[in-house]
Amino acid sequence: MSKLYSGAEIVFKCLEDQGVDFIFGYPGGAVLPIYDELKNHKNIKHILARHEQGAGHAAEGYARSSGKPGVVLVTSGPGATNVVTALTDAYMDSVPLVCISGQVPTHLIGTDAFQECDTTGITRPCTKHNWLVKDVKDLAKTIHKAFEVATTGRPGPVLVDIPKDIQFNKYSYSKPKKQKKLNGKTNISFSQKEIEDLIKLIYKSKKPIIYSGGGVINSGIEASQLLRELVEATGFPITSTLQGLGAYPGEDNQFLGMLGMHGTYEANNAMYECDLMINVGARFDDRITGKIDEFSPKSKKVHIDIDPSSINKNVKVDLAIVGDVASVLKNTIKTLKKNNSNFSKSNKANISKWWEKIQKWRSVNSLGYVNSSESIKPQYAVQRLYELTKNKDTFITTEVGQHQMWAAQHYKFDKPNRWMTSGGLGTMGYGLPAAVGVQIANPNKLVIDIAGEASVLMTMQEMSTAVQYSLPIKIFILNNEYMGMVRQWQELLHDKNYSESYTAALPDFVKLAEAYGCVGLRAKTPEELDDKIIEMINTDRPVIFDCLVDKVENCYPMIPSGKPHNQMLLGPKDQEENKITGKGKILV
Amino acid sequence: MSKARSAYSISNKKEKFDTHIIVVWVDNEAGVLARIAGLFSGRGYNIESLAVAEVDKKLNISRITIVTTGTPQVINQIRLQLKKLVPVHNVADFKREDKMVIFKEMALLKIVGKNGKRDRALKACKKFNPVILDKTNKSYVIQITALRREIDKMIINLKKFGLVSVSRTGAVAMTRGSEIFK
Numbered sequence: 001m002s003k004l005y006s007g008a009e010i011v012f013k014c015l016e017d018q019g020v021d022f023i024f025g026y027p028g029g030a031v032l033p034i035y036d037e038l039k040n041h042k043n044i045k046h047i048l049a050r051h052e053q054g055a056g057h058a059a060e061g062y063a064r065s066s067g068k069p070g071v072v073l074v075t076s077g078p079g080a081t082n083v084v085t086a087l088t089d090a091y092m093d094s095v096p097l098v099c100i101s102g103q104v105p106t107h108l109i110g111t112d113a114f115q116e117c118d119t120t121g122i123t124r125p126c127t128k129h130n131w132l133v134k135d136v137k138d139l140a141k142t143i144h145k146a147f148e149v150a151t152t153g154r155p156g157p158v159l160v161d162i163p164k165d166i167q168f169n170k171y172s173y174s175k176p177k178k179q180k181k182l183n184g185k186t187n188i189s190f191s192q193k194e195i196e197d198l199i200k201l202i203y204k205s206k207k208p209i210i211y212s213g214g215g216v217i218n219s220g221i222e223a224s225q226l227l228r229e230l231v232e233a234t235g236f237p238i239t240s241t242l243q244g245l246g247a248y249p250g251e252d253n254q255f256l257g258m259l260g261m262h263g264t265y266e267a268n269n270a271m272y273e274c275d276l277m278i279n280v281g282a283r284f285d286d287r288i289t290g291k292i293d294e295f296s297p298k299s300k301k302v303h304i305d306i307d308p309s310s311i312n313k314n315v316k317v318d319l320a321i322v323g324d325v326a327s328v329l330k331n332t333i334k335t336l337k338k339n340n341s342n343f344s345k346s347n348k349a350n351i352s353k354w355w356e357k358i359q360k361w362r363s364v365n366s367l368g369y370v371n372s373s374e375s376i377k378p379q380y381a382v383q384r385l386y387e388l389t390k391n392k393d394t395f396i397t398t399e400v401g402q403h404q405m406w407a408a409q410h411y412k413f414d415k416p417n418r419w420m421t422s423g424g425l426g427t428m429g430y431g432l433p434a435a436v437g438v439q440i441a442n443p444n445k446l447v448i449d450i451a452g453e454a455s456v457l458m459t460m461q462e463m464s465t466a467v468q469y470s471l472p473i474k475i476f477i478l479n480n481e482y483m484g485m486v487r488q489w490q491e492l493l494h495d496k497n498y499s500e501s502y503t504a505a506l507p508d509f510v511k512l513a514e515a516y517g518c519v520g521l522r523a524k525t526p527e528e529l530d531d532k533i534i535e536m537i538n539t540d541r542p543v544i545f546d547c548l549v550d551k552v553e554n555c556y557p558m559i560p561s562g563k564p565h566n567q568m569l570l571g572p573k574d575q576e577e578n579k580i581t582g583k584g585k586i587l588v
Numbered sequence: 589m590s591k592a593r594s595a596y597s598i599s600n601k602k603e604k605f606d607t608h609i610i611v612v613w614v615d616n617e618a619g620v621l622a623r624i625a626g627l628f629s630g631r632g633y634n635i636e637s638l639a640v641a642e643v644d645k646k647l648n649i650s651r652i653t654i655v656t657t658g659t660p661q662v663i664n665q666i667r668l669q670l671k672k673l674v675p676v677h678n679v680a681d682f683k684r685e686d687k688m689v690i691f692k693e694m695a696l697l698k699i700v701g702k703n704g705k706r707d708r709a710l711k712a713c714k715k716f717n718p719v720i721l722d723k724t725n726k727s728y729v730i731q732i733t734a735l736r737r738e739i740d741k742m743i744i745n746l747k748k749f750g751l752v753s754v755s756r757t758g759a760v761a762m763t764r765g766s767e768i769f770k
Contacts, residue, residue: 124623125630129674132618149674309668312661 028075030102056086092424215281250412399455
């Protein structure tokens, strides 16, 4: 008979065999046996968050910046319900998370016991899969499977609910089996014919565009490299979704900037006018497409995605290639080069008119803004932050709102996994705990959360975590005292009735920083901004930077709701002339 | 003002709704039905009827037959989303008009009344393989198997012959000939 281990020991043996170094969590009654076992496993470090949502987002930040799955450990009842936001966020943005939750002992399940909730029921729609382990015999197998499901195919969160008695019960341990096919879910293969079809479309196109997304990042560093090769080999322009930023260098001349609701004029117009759209690992999200009936009306659309259900979900495509981005790109480049080793040169004339057109759109300078010498413009703050940090390997997280869009527009990324933002779910309060996780995964790197003052207050308690583990994260708050994006929409749609979007009684962020035991800095004028940013960078402790910015600045350019790509608002003047009426008003 | 269906309203064009029968093979484990039903309700798909039972004890496999309606795009999404679920092994999808597939529903009908009336009720059921499962001098319980709309009609017809209670199943499906789904 092989050696017997308690359920709690089995949990750690599984984590060790899965290569887990860090778990993010918060203890409670129903996970005490697991927490008790922690002391015997020195190679796994537990990071104590201040709220389970914070633990979840920290694990997301860890996963997105390291490429490894994030592990979360929470207790039953409120522990589990608190982590639901983070699980949903991870589900929307395809982040691999393994959440282990405690549950009341099996004989109490269904009795409305203290801190009992139907965890698997609640998390069913926000995980790829979840399990309630009712027998310690199934525990090891289930946890190994959980890691497999979270990390294969399109990644995502999973949850394993372990009743307290199972944590005490004893059984032998079984190691993970070699990766097998998962109901055919990872065994997705595309055909060479599809690649050939894509090459044919590439040859024919006079107005091509590559539109890349988070799938490139999820596919691994190699995929970003291959994307760069493809762009170079074709000479095509490329635009990226919010989640895809960093897969292609932001300062490269072939890069048109981000597309979508707050994307650049050139990217959106190129999407509208193109005759070939190659979607690489993106999902035709509504923030990208705008009005779907008028989305890129003249183009052949190619969609490369690992998730078959993404194909034809929102937009019908002409050619679907289901597979891992890296392997599809590898094949495409190989085939392209085999047929014509110098395609980008020979094809230059073919698309030169298209590039001229793009340059014209570019000359509009849609990211431009009127700078001021009195107040700090938020765009200017992000630009200065970029200029002063671009020579370091900097990791940026954000909260959600105007500051997030300004960060996406004005901070240029040239490497994948450096940009962590809540895109799908749009979770305010994501950035600070995510920065904690990013810093854990990248101990000696500069990690900055570009934040809004409203968002950051939602998870401010995690500063305490940063201080406890000496994580020198920088919280760069663009403070305009408004929920800026809410105010912008109220301006746009509700006749400037700023209902509840102003935060009165904000805390003094400098004093708050000191109260947490970190460093508080404040910049009020453009002159002092650079010095203060440099001071922040040079501080080897967590910093809250209160950057007082223009209170009424809005985020442009913008595709108003219900409008197609070619009807963008470029600035405040445009807005006056293009009032959103009727149908557009009810869309979000 | 028209109703917005999503953030950017998928399409203003009215597409045709088809009725499809979707057959799903799943691991027979706790919560699997909730996963399937939750997928349908969460994404706004219809379920017209649902039939579930274990079909392979050894492999622990259940077969779920779902009747649903939707545009071709929605039906395609249903199929692909179902396939993504971990306990789902296989998904098959048929149009209701498909001649190669047999669909059947079962109903139990309780008829209460005088002898003559009850026999007329039984006669009316003749086309649908009636079986008398229970008989007293006041009542019959009749089992019939038929298509959904045929049963719908029978229920209306049999009211006058003393139909007092109906219990019916969702549709089950099987291909004709020697072919099997898997």
